[in-house]
Amino acid sequence: MDKILSGIKPTGKLTLGNYIGAIKNFSKIQYEGETFLFIADLHALTLPIDPVELSNNSRDICAYYLAAGLDPKHTTIFLQSTVCEHSEMAIILQNYLYMGELSRMTQFKDKSQKMDQNAIGLGLFAYPVLMAGDIVLYDAKRVPVGEDQGQHVEITRDLVKRFNHRYGDVLVMPKAEMVKVGARIMSLSDPTKKMSKSDPKGDIFLSDDLAVMRKKIMSAVTDTGHEVKYDVENKPGISNLMTIYGALKNKSFDEIEKEFEGKGYGDFKRAVADAVVEEMEPFKARYNEVIASGLVDQVLQEGAIRAKAVASKTLERVKRAVGLYNINK
Numbered sequence: 170m171d172k173i174l175s176g177i178k179p180t181g182k183l184t185l186g187n188y189i190g191a192i193k194n195f196s197k198i199q200y201e202g203e204t205f206l207f208i209a210d211l212h213a214l215t216l217p218i219d220p221v222e223l224s225n226n227s228r229d230i231c232a233y234y235l236a237a238g239l240d241p242k243h244t245t246i247f248l249q250s251t252v253c254e255h256s257e258m259a260i261i262l263q264n265y266l267y268m269g270e271l272s273r274m275t276q277f278k279d280k281s282q283k284m285d286q287n288a289i290g291l292g293l294f295a296y297p298v299l300m301a302g303d304i305v306l307y308d309a310k311r312v313p314v315g316e317d318q319g320q321h322v323e324i325t326r327d328l329v330k331r332f333n334h335r336y337g338d339v340l341v342m343p344k345a346e347m348v349k350v351g352a353r354i355m356s357l358s359d360p361t362k363k364m365s366k367s368d369p370k371g372d373i374f375l376s377d378d379l380a381v382m383r384k385k386i387m388s389a390v391t392d393t394g395h396e397v398k399y400d401v402e403n404k405p406g407i408s409n410l411m412t413i414y415g416a417l418k419n420k421s422f423d424e425i426e427k428e429f430e431g432k433g434y435g436d437f438k439r440a441v442a443d444a445v446v447e448e449m450e451p452f453k454a455r456y457n458e459v460i461a462s463g464l465v466d467q468v469l470q471e472g473a474i475r476a477k478a479v480a481s482k483t484l485e486r487v488k489r490a491v492g493l494y495n496i497n498k
Contacts, residue, residue, distance in 0.1 A: 172341075173198060174309035176207040176249065179226035180218060183233060185373040185382075185445065186354030186364035188452075189416045190315055196238040198313065204244040205307045205476060206234060211249045211256070211299060215292040216280070231465045233375060236455035245479075247472030249303065254480035258302035259295070261487060265332050266298055266324065275320055301325040305487075306480040308341040316353055317363075319345050336490040354413060357389035360405035379446050379453070386410070386442040397429040397437045407434065410441050417444045 177183070177191060195206055208227045227248060234246055249255050271277065271294055281289050292299075300321045304312055305328075312322050322345035329340045356362045358371030365372065373382050391406040399422035401408045411425050414437075420428070429437050459465065488495065 171202040171310040172308050173202040173204045173311045173313070174206075174304060174307045174343075175313045176209040176303065177230050178209040178212045179223060179230055180213045180216070181226065182374045182376055183230065184354070184364045184375065185413065185449075188233075188237070188375060189354055189413065191313070192233055192237045193416070194313060195234070195244075198311075199239055199244045202311060205309070205479075206239065206244055206246050207249045207303070207476070208247070209249050209303070212296065215290060215296055228465050229376075231469055232456050232459045235459045235464065235468065236452050241468045241472065245472050245475045246468050247476040248469055251469070251473040252306075252476045252480050254306055254477065254484045255299065255302055258306055258480075258484055258487065259299040261491065261493075262302050262305075262328060262332075263295060263298045265328050266301070270324060270327070271295065271297060274324070276317060297321045297324050301328050304343050305329065305340045306483050307476075308479075308483060309343050310341060311346055312343045313346045316347060319347065339486055339490045354416075355405065355409040357385055357409070360390060360409040373445070375449075375453070375456075379450060382445055382449060383442040386445060387438050389438065391434050391438075395433045397432065397434070398426055407437070410437065414441045414444055417448050 208230045210227050304325050329342050332340050354364045356364050356368050356371030373385050392404040399408050399411050
């Protein structure tokens, strides 16, 4: 049975895009292998974040996982920072990725260009090293990620090839899995930009009231004309709404076009709003139940123990391979 690993960074309020592109997908694949889902709180430190916000966001993600139907008896859910092997593995693996490779990573270039060049933390530069450690610690063969993380899985594959070439078959080769439907939900106010936790008008936050969610969809930017047709280049607004509707209703773009043939944007927006509310109402109710139950702390504590049991074995294998002496053996 293949091991599956993925996670979400707790850097802001989660959006409908996070739900469709990640959380909802996790609940579908969790029984396809031995699944590890973590909250990437160490990764969240690569850019400034309020400590209280980080802590609250981390708990929220766990609650959202559970509300979406993830089974903690089967799926190991844990905080990255509670398994120290992540940090130790990153320290070792940083010697097998090169500065030239890291400097060419798209995410680093995009974020660093917006920052004071004298205030770029090493953590942002070395982000792919820690992520590589996350992946190889659990011998993960399948790594569901968003499009913006695909390059990080590719550099992990390069690292695994390099490491195994030097030391033998020590690390398992991972493969990125991109969500086919809903992988990239765009902003409702600017459909050329990804829904990204930072636009109160264009982002639908999972914490929004249902009435607010409906209002945001009805106010979404559309395009010229009135035809409901999937065309990202000429109709980015409607195409984005079709992506949301298709992901929630499990319908193809062709099916959606036929369903709304001869109808206008208003009818379609109402249908999208209904679909979102229909999905979110029971989800938000389950989230509230999880928060009130105190289950989050229990799940994270048990998950850390299970994750550490697996990660420690992999780390020991790596340490033996590179020649790090263990006085306890």
